[in-house]
Amino acid sequence: MSRRQLERGARPADLPGDDSGCTILHADMDAFYASVELRRNPDLKGKPVVVGHPGGRAVVLAATYEARAFGVHSAMPMAQAMRRCAGLVVVPPDHSAYGEASREVMAVFRDVTPEVEPLALDEAFIDVSGAIRRLGSPREIATQIRDRIAAEQRLPCSIGVASTKFVAKLASSHAKPDGLLVVPKESVLAFLHPLPIGALWGVGDKTEELLGRIGMRTIGDIAATPLSTLVHTVGKAAGTHLHALANGQDPRRVVPDEPDRSIGAEETFARDIADREGILRELLRLSERCAERLRASGQVGRTVAIKVRFSDFRTINRSRTLAQHTDVARMIYETAGQLYDALHIDGSPLRLVGVRVEGLARSAEMPEQLTLAGDAEEWRAAEQAVDRVSERFGHGVVRPATLVKRPPSE
16 A cells, blocks of 8 residues: 555554554654755745655655645656646755754664664664663653654654554554554554555555455455465465465564664753853763763764754754774763864854764774773773662762752752
8 A cells, every 4th residue: 555545544543452562663754855844944834845846857755745635746747746736835855954854863763772774764663672661661652752853853753653564664654644553463453454455565556456356455355365375376475475464474673774883962952042051061961971872882982073953953063083982971071062162152042952972983992992091091980880870770860960950949
């Protein structure tokens, strides 16, 4: 089933059953390119908008749901789209902006768990089995992800929650736009079987036609058909594959992409802040998070980068390469603070700040890390002691004095 077919149907409510076995999430950004453009130009909200180049052989790269109401969809020739919708607004693509937005969205996913398998700029599978104890049920984690993306990126995201990748991806399509759908393990067949066979992963027009010839219209029809009949109709590999999916079986696991080339953390403020002291305090907190994650992963980094975002979403990135690799928060923070001061933007309200450490290497491969001199060595020993305390008593029980919240009376 195509995404357009799924969008035409009613969005189902969560199916009966609990989500305890539903550790696979499929997160899919809604009309991603178009949503990024609407974020940059809020005046376009509510209008039929497409991303692409007008005229010629250009095609629609993305369309808002207002445009889709006129039958306009991605991959449609632009000329045809403009004929279908006389008031269509065409916005030229800005792929650098989409790439940056994608990196920020993926960073939210990876802040939940490293078990993230990107499929494209705008979608990914996420295995949250290792995050449940820390963050709650799969449904709660999916809600947290959607809330963070909405608050920090101002972008809509639909998430499907299920026990397998195939069902999670179908669920996210049904949840659109900007929704969440949980399919409990015990409700998988009830969810799958009424759907048309075109919803099955791997079923194209030709296979759908072959199956239709023998009276198959729904996934339930395929599930009820003997495997031998399917094999005879579409071949052994395809028949076995479709029979398994129709019965809710999908052994594929989430396969994370290549190891992180950087480790970072960022914060979107509830209200824009402009005072240097407050921003430096946040840079220290983020540096502490980066260093803690570096040590936990057994890595060190050599380049420190910061990101600042203004209220109009204008973003500046700056970085500096150190003389040696480090996992010491103090060294990261001192560099981040210097990078911020070099921007000369004191008094400018900021919506977001971020710290990132790049140029990663395994700490075991960096013997010089063990022979740091003076203050750096002392800071590293202190921070390792804090790590041990945190492992026993919980994160945040020991922190720099400047990060301890002060009572309102002080």
